[in-house]
Amino acid sequence: MKTLLITGFLLFPLLLAAQVRGIVTDKKGEPLLGANVYLKGTYVGATTSFTGEFSFPTTLKGAQVLVVSFTGYESQELPLQLNGPSEYLRISLKEAFNKLEAVTITAGAFEASDTKKVTVLKPLDIVTTPSAVGDINGALQTLPGTTQNGESGRLFVRGGDGYETQTYINGTLVQNPYGSALPNLPTRGRFSPFMFSGTTFSTGGYSAEFGQALSSALVLQTNAFPTESKTEISLMTVGGDIAHTQAGERTAASAKLGYIHLGPYQALVPQQVLWTQAPQEYRGETSFYQKFGKTGLLKAYAQASSNSVEIERSRLEQADSRYGIALDNDFQFVNLSYQMAVGKRATWESGLSLSSNHDSLHPDTLAIEEKERSFHLKNVWLIDWTERFSTRLGSEFIGSQYEQDIQAKELPVYATELSGGLSALFAEADVYLTQRLAARIGLRAEHTNVNQQLTIAPRTSLAYKWDEFSQISFAYGSFYQKPQNAYWALNESLDQEKAEHYILNVQRIKNKRTLRVEAYYKNYHSLVRFDAAQRYQPAAYTNTGHGYAQGIELFWRDQKSIPRTDYWLSYSYLDTERLYRDYPQKAMPTFAAKHSVSLVVKHFISALRTQVGASYSVGSGRPYYNPENPTFLGDKAKPYMDLSMNVAYLLRPQVILYTSVSNVTGYQNVFGYEYAAQPNAQGIYPRRAIGQAAPRFFFVGLFITLSSNKNDNQLNNL
Amino acid sequence: MKRILLFIGLVVAFLSTQAQDNTAYTEAMQAQLVLLDSAHSSDDLQAVINTMERIAQVETAQWHPRYYLAYASLHQNFYFKESAERAKYLDKAQAYLDKALVDFPQHSELLALQGFVWMIRVSLDPATYGQLYAGKTMEILQKAKALNPNNPRAAFLLGQMSYGTAQFFGQSTEQACALVSQAVSLYETATPTDSLAPKWGKKGALSMQEKCGL
Numbered sequence: 001m002k003t004l005l006i007t008g009f010l011l012f013p014l015l016l017a018a019q020v021r022g023i024v025t026d027k028k029g030e031p032l033l034g035a036n037v038y039l040k041g042t043y044v045g046a047t048t049s050f051t052g053e054f055s056f057p058t059t060l061k062g063a064q065v066l067v068v069s070f071t072g073y074e075s076q077e078l079p080l081q082l083n084g085p086s087e088y089l090r091i092s093l094k095e096a097f098n099k100l101e102a103v104t105i106t107a108g109a110f111e112a113s114d115t116k117k118v119t120v121l122k123p124l125d126i127v128t129t130p131s132a133v134g135d136i137n138g139a140l141q142t143l144p145g146t147t148q149n150g151e152s153g154r155l156f157v158r159g160g161d162g163y164e165t166q167t168y169i170n171g172t173l174v175q176n177p178y179g180s181a182l183p184n185l186p187t188r189g190r191f192s193p194f195m196f197s198g199t200t201f202s203t204g205g206y207s208a209e210f211g212q213a214l215s216s217a218l219v220l221q222t223n224a225f226p227t228e229s230k231t232e233i234s235l236m237t238v239g240g241d242i243a244h245t246q247a248g249e250r251t252a253a254s255a256k257l258g259y260i261h262l263g264p265y266q267a268l269v270p271q272q273v274l275w276t277q278a279p280q281e282y283r284g285e286t287s288f289y290q291k292f293g294k295t296g297l298l299k300a301y302a303q304a305s306s307n308s309v310e311i312e313r314s315r316l317e318q319a320d321s322r323y324g325i326a327l328d329n330d331f332q333f334v335n336l337s338y339q340m341a342v343g344k345r346a347t348w349e350s351g352l353s354l355s356s357n358h359d360s361l362h363p364d365t366l367a368i369e370e371k372e373r374s375f376h377l378k379n380v381w382l383i384d385w386t387e388r389f390s391t392r393l394g395s396e397f398i399g400s401q402y403e404q405d406i407q408a409k410e411l412p413v414y415a416t417e418l419s420g421g422l423s424a425l426f427a428e429a430d431v432y433l434t435q436r437l438a439a440r441i442g443l444r445a446e447h448t449n450v451n452q453q454l455t456i457a458p459r460t461s462l463a464y465k466w467d468e469f470s471q472i473s474f475a476y477g478s479f480y481q482k483p484q485n486a487y488w489a490l491n492e493s494l495d496q497e498k499a500e501h502y503i504l505n506v507q508r509i510k511n512k513r514t515l516r517v518e519a520y521y522k523n524y525h526s527l528v529r530f531d532a533a534q535r536y537q538p539a540a541y542t543n544t545g546h547g548y549a550q551g552i553e554l555f556w557r558d559q560k561s562i563p564r565t566d567y568w569l570s571y572s573y574l575d576t577e578r579l580y581r582d583y584p585q586k587a588m589p590t591f592a593a594k595h596s597v598s599l600v601v602k603h604f605i606s607a608l609r610t611q612v613g614a615s616y617s618v619g620s621g622r623p624y625y626n627p628e629n630p631t632f633l634g635d636k637a638k639p640y641m642d643l644s645m646n647v648a649y650l651l652r653p654q655v656i657l658y659t660s661v662s663n664v665t666g667y668q669n670v671f672g673y674e675y676a677a678q679p680n681a682q683g684i685y686p687r688r689a690i691g692q693a694a695p696r697f698f699f700v701g702l703f704i705t706l707s708s709n710k711n712d713n714q715l716n717n718l
Numbered sequence: 719m720k721r722i723l724l725f726i727g728l729v730v731a732f733l734s735t736q737a738q739d740n741t742a743y744t745e746a747m748q749a750q751l752v753l754l755d756s757a758h759s760s761d762d763l764q765a766v767i768n769t770m771e772r773i774a775q776v777e778t779a780q781w782h783p784r785y786y787l788a789y790a791s792l793h794q795n796f797y798f799k800e801s802a803e804r805a806k807y808l809d810k811a812q813a814y815l816d817k818a819l820v821d822f823p824q825h826s827e828l829l830a831l832q833g834f835v836w837m838i839r840v841s842l843d844p845a846t847y848g849q850l851y852a853g854k855t856m857e858i859l860q861k862a863k864a865l866n867p868n869n870p871r872a873a874f875l876l877g878q879m880s881y882g883t884a885q886f887f888g889q890s891t892e893q894a895c896a897l898v899s900q901a902v903s904l905y906e907t908a909t910p911t912d913s914l915a916p917k918w919g920k921k922g923a924l925s926m927q928e929k930c931g932l
Contacts, residue, residue: 034761036768041776043746047768069771071810122846227854511800559845566845604845609886653887 017057018082022089024048024068032093035070040077058082072096095435097387103438103465105430107475107505107518108205110143112198125566127193129600131615131644133660133699136193137178140218141617142598144518144553144570145203148619148640149591151671151690153186154178156591157203158522159549159576160215163484164499167218168210170299170337172353172376173398177218179281180329180359182311184674184690185273190303190331196220204501204520205475208426208442208459209380209394214481214499214524222299222335225289226252230707234258237265237700239281252289259283266694273693276324277310296340303333316676316686323364330358347382365409372485374400388432392442398422402485414536418489420450422482428459436465446480450492455480469510475503483528491538497545498525512560514568521550524578532582547578547586567601587633590672593619593640609650617642624672627685637670656703666695743777747786747914754790760797763790782914784818785828789916792835801842808842811835826866827916833859833875855879870904871916873897874923881926895930902927 024035031052038045039060045067046056061082066089069075073093080086112121125139132138137155141148147156154162167177169191181187198221202210210217226247234241241258263278283305290298310326337351353376361368380394401419408414428442444457459477466472480496488494505518527545534540557568574594579586602613619640623633646660663669669692676686750766750773757763767790774783788811795807812835818828836855840847856879862872877897884891905920 034764034768036771038768038772043742043769043772043776045768045772047765124845124849228857511802606886650887652889653883 017059018084018086019055019057020066020080020082020086020089021053021055022091023052024054024070025052025090025092026073027092027094029092032070032073035068035073035093037066037068037091039080040065040067068093072098097432097435099387099432101468102432102435103463103471105438105440105461105463105473105475106471106507106516107461107463107473107503108501108520109200109202110140111200121199126199128602128611128613128646128648129615130613130646130660131600131617131642131662132193133644133662133697134193135188136191136196136199136218136220137189139193140201142568142570142600142615143201143203144516144555144572144596145216146572147574147591147593147596147622148617148642149622149671150640150642150669150692151184151186152591153181153188155216155218157216158520158551159547159574159578159589159592160499160522161589161591164213164215164481165218166210166213166216166481167220169220169301169335169353170222170351171209171219171349171380172335172337172351172378173212173374174333174335174353175355175372175374175400176331176333176357179307179331180327180357182309182325182327182361183363184671185311185693190305190333191220195222195301197223204522205459205461205477205503207392207440208428208444208457208477209392211396211424211426211444211446211457211479212398212422212481214479214497215522222287222301222337225291225297226254228707230705233704233706235702235704237698238262241283243285250291254287256285257283258285265698269694269696269698271694272691274312274322275310276312277308277326279307279309281305281307292340294341296338298336298338300337301333301335303331305329305331307331314688316674316688317678317680319686324362325364326360326362328360330356332356345384349378349380349382351378352376367405367407369403369405371403372400374398390430392426392428392430394426396424396426398424402489404486404489416486416489418450418485418492420448420482420488422446422448438463446496448482448496450482450488451495453495455496455498470506470508473503473505473507475501475505477501487528487530487541490536491541494528494541495526495543497527497543499523500525512558514555514557516555517553518555519550519552521548523548524580527578527580529580530582535582545578545580545583547576547580549574549576549578549592551575562603564606565601565603567599569600570596570598572596583632585632588623590623590625590633593622595620611648612646613648614643614645616644622672625675626673626687627675627679635673637672640669640671641665641667642669643667654705654707658699658701658703660699662697663692663695668692668695743773743780744913746773747782751786751914754786757790757793760794763794763797766790767794781818781822781825781828784814785831785916788812788814788818788831788835789918792831792838795838804842805839808835808839824865826862826869826872829858829862829865830869830872830875833862833872833879837875837879852883868904868908870901870908870923871919873904874901874919874926877901878922878926881930891930895927898923898926898930 024032026032032048033050035048037048037054039058044056044058046054048054064080064082066078066080067075068091070093074096076091076093110121112126126136129139129142131142140146140155145158149156152162155165156162157165167174177190178187179190200219202217206217226245229246232243239260241256243254243256245254246252260281261278266275266278285303288300307329310324312322312324315321315323334354339349342348356373359370376398378394378396380392382392384390399421403417406414424444424446426444428440430440432438440461442459446455457478457480461473461475463471463473479499482488482496483494499522501520501522503518503520507516524547526543527547529542529545530540551572551574554571559566574592576592577586577588596619598615598617600615602611604611621636621638623636625633626635629635643664644662645664649657651657671690673687673689679685750769754766757766767787770783770787774787777783791807791811791814795804798804815832815835822828833855836851840851859872859876859879862869863876877894880894880897881891884894901923905923
């Protein structure tokens with residue numbers, strides 16, 4: 001009896017300790033290893049074993065709360081009565097919704113971001129692409145959906161004309177994103193790629209937030225608040241610039257001055273264009289950052305630049321006689337954006353952009369003055385109602401003023417002008433039906449006060465992720481864009497042009513390899529058309545143009561198979577025809593090529609601290625107008641080809657030497673032909689090939705960063 | 719008989735009250751630190767993490783649990799090969815650190831650990847993260863060192879980072895090695911502020927010193 005009693009007392013603490021036992025599984029009944037099971041507000045608990053089971057003793061009594069948590073699953077809390085013998089607990093956890101792992105809407109868009117996980121490109125990829133020579137558009141031309149137009153330099157997307165691609169900085173429209181260029185000579189983007197930390201290049205099906213673009217949207221986000229003060233100096237074969245950034249805790253500012261003069265370079269390297277005044281540019285840029293409260297951030301950017309160039313060309317009708325073409329351009333641009341969190345779930349974004357562009361073009365004895373001023377004000381509210389449901393609501397107003405004066409020798413000035421406003425409202429909802437299935441439904445309404453037209457554009461996308469790495473998406477949208485200034489100024493009753501996109505996209509990203517296949521169909525309505533013979537008659541302009549574009553595109557990127565090597569391959573097939581402008585009949589337009597292929601390879605040699613890169617692009621010949629051919633646009637130029645190479649050498653932590661050569665092989669590209677207006681005495685139309693300004697372009701630059709942090713350099717800038 | 723009952727009662731009472739005071743916290747943490755040192759798989763580390771999570775949800779005023787939760791998560795990444803998998807553990811470490819840094823933004827040890835997490839992130843994908851984090855890592859390690867010049871881990875990580883950079887550029891590693899030597903002597907002389915303070919890094923510093931030929 002006594003022994004029994006003593007044994008009983010010795011076991012007493014254990015008897016007092018209740019045992020909490022059970023199993024943790026997922027919804028399919030698979031055991032979860034490593035889940036944390038414990039009594040809330042205490043240290044008491046256990047980790048599940050490989051069978052998903054747990055068991056722990058506790059001396060706690062009464063009502064307790066059992067917490068079960070496991071990474072990637074929704075935690076569960078269940079009340080527990082710790083009196084008497086406890087039952088065996090069976091707990092099944094539900095997979096948590098994780099936006100980072102969830103499906104993303106990818107149809108049509110190429111995104112380069114450092115913050116998002118699954119992106120096809122990183123910002124650095126854009127600036128290290130050899131054929132780009134520091135131009136964002138140049139890099140984007142190695143992606144599927146684009147057609148190389150060497151005589152233009154603009155982005156031509158999926159059978160769309162250059163004006164159908166619009167650029168947005170921090171949400172607001174940039175009215176003149178490209179520098180002004182002489183006819184048939186390529187332009188470059190006005191903004192340095194170093195300004196941006198996020199780039200989304202959408203070749204169709206974009207959000208209802210972006211209006212006034214028929215074919216494509218290039219959405220750029222400027223850099224985040226600078227973290228350190230530094231001075232950057234660039235010395236290049238074509239000029240130089242100096243920039244200084246001063247960063248404080250809540251305020252930062254920077255200024256940059258640049259000067260470009262191609263004269264010395266053109267004197268050294270043989271040119272195919274007779275430059276009577278080499279391209280020259282003065283440019284000043286400044287930006288300012290101010291933090292407000294906990295989340296508010298104001299970003300301001302301003303640029304003023306002035307360009308001039310002059311060339312001489314021989315007359316088509318009379319080869320030994322030449323005429324000059326001069327161009328002067330003045331451009332001013334301001335972009336303001338403000339973003340702040342409102343409460344826990346909402347974000348307010350506001351943006352304002354102002355731009356002014358003045359071109360003076362003097363071809364021969366003609367004088368063409370073109371002035372355009374515009375502003376864009378936009379407000380967006382983003383609300384995350386739940387983790388799975390968010391909305392985007394916004395309003396915007398774009399005001400613009402356009403003026404064109406043409407003066408031919410001794411004739412009165414022919415002047416046109418246009419001023420108008422466009423107001424828009426948009427609403428869009430992102431819904432994650434499950435972690436694997438998402439939908440985006442949006443609507444955009446626009447009203448133009450020039451012709452009092454109201455347009456309603458629905459946009460929608462669906463995406464489904466069928467395994468951890470692969471997804472399929474579909475997008476539909478309708479898109480409106482106001483007629484080009486020169487036409488609308490003549491006939492204000494013209495309606496907005498319209499396009500509809502249908503896109504199907506399959507994407508697989510696994511193990512640093514990306515495969516993307518996209519098919520699309522796009523149709524155009526209400527394109528502006530006119531009779532060339534009556535081009536000065538307003539009534540000659542109508543909205544009777546139309547067209548279509550369809551194609552299939554492939555993108556393959558591999559950063560894994562070859563050590564320290566990254567390459568991507570793009571292929572685009574394009575089938576398009578349209579009836580627009582002064583086309584007498586439906587035809588494949590001059591800016592479209594049936595097949596386009598680009599290969600970009602980058603290799604890093606650690607021992608030499610050097611990155612070498614090459615990009616190779618080929619494209620089928622594009623149509624050109626030949627007055628001798630009865631079939632309109634029935635001729636095609638020879639295929640396009642370019643091989644560009646670059647080398648970036650990290651001389652010292654803060655000094656980079658960069659060189660690049662475009663068109664290494666010296667292949668004579670012909671983009672099309674220019675014909676005389678009248679046949680000569682032999683009845684033949686004299687013509688001239690539209691080619692490159694020079695067979696090759698060489699570039700050498702030295703980039704120096706001066707800062708307190710010795711490891712910083714301008715590698716970002718290359 | 720009554721005495722025995724009384725004795726047991728006192729023991730039970732003592733044990734249950736002890737759970738609330740600081741010694742219980744220290745003891746519980748110390749036990750986990752022993753397990754942390756002897757862990758040799760990601761699952762071992764997960765068990766430590768789970769226990770420390772339980773401690774952390776009670777001891778919200780302490781920095782140690784969150785520090786070691788980040789440290790253990792960071793170490794989990796070394797048991798995996800696939801960089802996407804490894805990145806998940808770095809994200810997890812980062813999440814614990816973010817929470818800790820909200821309450822202790824000027825803590826030398828936490829800042830040094832942040833520098834370490836970024837260093838590993840850069841090593842996983844230098845092309846993507848090199849430019850983004852290299853400068854930031856140097857900066858935060860320098861800050862960690864400035865906040866507590868006697869923190870051997872700040873000096874060691876800073877030395878390691880500078881050594882790598884100097885080697886890459888074919889520059890003198892003298893400055894980097896001086897930092898490593900300084901770290902080694904700090905490991906020997908610096909006395910931990912409390913019994914739960916981090917102690918890791920000495921072995922690494924010693925082998926680094928060997929590399930330096932010192």
